[in-house]
Amino acid sequence: MSRSLDDRLADVRNLIQDSGSVTVLTGAGVSTESGIPDYRGPDGAWTKDPDSAKYVDIDHYVKDPDIRRRSWIRRGEHPAWTVEPNAAHRALVELEKNGGLRALITQNIDGLHQKAGSTPEKVLEVHGNLFGVECLGCDDLTTMREALDRVAAGEPDPHCRECGGLLKSSTIFFGQSLKTSVLRAAAEAAADCDLFLAIGTSLTVHPIAGLVDVALGAGAEVVICNAEATPYDTVARAVVREPIGAAVPAMLRRT
Numbered sequence: 001m002s003r004s005l006d007d008r009l010a011d012v013r014n015l016i017q018d019s020g021s022v023t024v025l026t027g028a029g030v031s032t033e034s035g036i037p038d039y040r041g042p043d044g045a046w047t048k049d050p051d052s053a054k055y056v057d058i059d060h061y062v063k064d065p066d067i068r069r070r071s072w073i074r075r076g077e078h079p080a081w082t083v084e085p086n087a088a089h090r091a092l093v094e095l096e097k098n099g100g101l102r103a104l105i106t107q108n109i110d111g112l113h114q115k116a117g118s119t120p121e122k123v124l125e126v127h128g129n130l131f132g133v134e135c136l137g138c139d140d141l142t143t144m145r146e147a148l149d150r151v152a153a154g155e156p157d158p159h160c161r162e163c164g165g166l167l168k169s170s171t172i173f174f175g176q177s178l179k180t181s182v183l184r185a186a187a188e189a190a191a192d193c194d195l196f197l198a199i200g201t202s203l204t205v206h207p208i209a210g211l212v213d214v215a216l217g218a219g220a221e222v223v224i225c226n227a228e229a230t231p232y233d234t235v236a237r238a239v240v241r242e243p244i245g246a247a248v249p250a251m252l253r254r255t
Contacts, residue, residue: 009250019194021102029200033086033245058175069156076148085116088248093117103189109171128171137165190214195221203230
């Protein structure tokens with residue numbers, strides 16, 4: 001006879017509470033309930049429109065002025081400007097307040113963990129974030145708000161005011177390398193925890209998916225909460241398939 005959902009969630013909750021430190025990895029599935037579509041799911045942005053991936057491909061971006069012009073429009077329309085954190089984001093804030101969070105590694109660029117109240121220094125944004133702008137020529141950093149104001153004022157493809165180089169969001173595009181310092185910190189957090197909790201991520205994109213291997217190699221337990229099956233389900237101590245907005249607060253609730 002299969003065990004009830006409440007019993008299974010209680011098992012995970014006890015495992016989390018018995019862990020001295022928890023490192024969390026979050027993916028797009030954490031933010032879908034806030035109104036930000038994922039990428040690879042059945043209703044994902046790239047599933048519905050494969051061409052949309054061109055907007056985050058560095059070669060297409062550099063070579064095609066039209067891609068850049070449309071990218072600035074898309075950035076201004078991104079739901080991250082207006083949506084609010086959901087119950088899963090808030091539950092992770094409580095985990096931190098209760099002293100159990102080692103680090104919060106996120107593949108998301110929407111800033112919702114910080115907006116919910118997570119300490120920025122605890123959040124490792126492995127794919128960068130939407131709210132900064134970087135120059136591909138001189139690495140000058142400015143804000144997305146400033147760039148979008150320039151677009152609204154009539155510059156459809158604003159260039160760097162320091163060197164004239166191309167500007168892009170401070171997110172990692174296909175064809176770019178992850179920031180070494182962030183990747184190193186994420187690997188250290190995966191190796192230095194009692195439990196590694198992966199939420200809302202397909203665990204198919206490396207090297208970030210490989211953090212599960214790092215955690216397992218260091219002796220940590222692994223719990224996965226995701227709508228779809230992942231390649232690591234068979235090695236996880238527990239797998240939760242329930243909606244993230246309900247499952248994560250239930251797992252992290254203190255008894």
